[in-house]
Amino acid sequence: MFTCIESPYGGADPKKLVDLEASRGISLPDDYRTFLLDCGGGSLIENTIDAIARDEGYFEIRTLHGIDPQNGVLFSDLDGMQDCYEGAVPDDLFVIGSDHGGNLFVMRLASPHTVFWWDHETGERAKLAAGFSDLLERVKPTPPDPPECDFTSWESLPADWQSEYRRSVCECAAMEGRSDVIEQWASLGRPFGESMHFAAMNGNLNVVDLLISLGEDINQPCSDGRTPLDWASFQEDRVSALRERGALLADEQTN
Structure with missing residues (x-):
């Protein structure tokens, strides 16, 4: 058999x-x-x-x-x-x-x-x-799906880890509100990508404030020209908090 x-x-x-x-x-x-x-x-x-x-x-x-x-x-x-x-x-x-x-x-x-x-x-x-x-x-067993990053510690994160959306560790940490991970990322001198956008969209003001303190522009456009405020514009409470920090919509910015 x-x-x-x-x-x-x-x-x-x-x-x-x-x-x-x-x-x-x-x-x-x-x-x-x-x-x-x-x-x-x-x-x-x-x-x-x-x-x-x-x-x-x-x-x-x-x-x-x-x-x-x-x-x-x-x-x-x-x-x-x-x-x-x-x-x-x-x-x-x-x-x-x-x-x-x-x-x-x-x-x-x-x-x-x-x-x-x-x-x-x-x-x-x-x-x-x-x-x-x-x-x-x-033939062999089907390989298991890779474990999802739980952000429990920086050591648990592979440096090149990316989510299913091909985002960096820093951008995923911004989605999760993990300022500690972003601080570690910054210490390595790596780019933040669209972390400000993800933090704004998810209402993670602690990350927004950290990124501002690290020199990131709260009105930096993403690849399609939208600002972090554009990404968060569907949430009124987030819009007001971001505007207090100087955030603008893309069509409000002057050339």
Whole structure:
């Protein structure tokens, strides 16, 4: 039994496997035939594989299709999958699985039976493994999501940490009102970016005051020309507090 496979199907009927090959005029690799006879299809318990032919990234295998699976779903059936993608997937490739986005895992029918990830919209390929057995040997657990920064201490923050919005530690600290982190950032001589804008928008006046004391302009425009007050203009209480500190809207500034 393939220990990395979680299969609800059980082994494929040998006759149905022979019929599949005969009806399509193909001969499947021995290791893949053994998998079908043993498991009949299923999902990988460890389902992530790095791309061989890419500089970065990995792929998750949602399912490996079977022969006449018990749930009767077309897109879990090997024969149905070949019909579905006929004319789209090149004739020398055989669909063996899918990911969560509807993209495919395909195997070259001729030796050396290379396995690829195949984009169902663009036809882009990425080489994953030299063959089916190699594919199973290369899978591993999906890497966990990186922990979110909790700003508990400066030491806990990697210097190049960025949020999902590609913001610096300093800008994220401004969102959180963490003046202590910003003081540490300033001691390293690094740019503040749009920290004043984020502090103003979130009403973190302690950070606004700190940035002013560090020489930042409360009316410095961001990349699209808006000032911190523009970012905070939807909150009346923040607007009044910022105006007390000399903040102006972009269209109020004189050239």
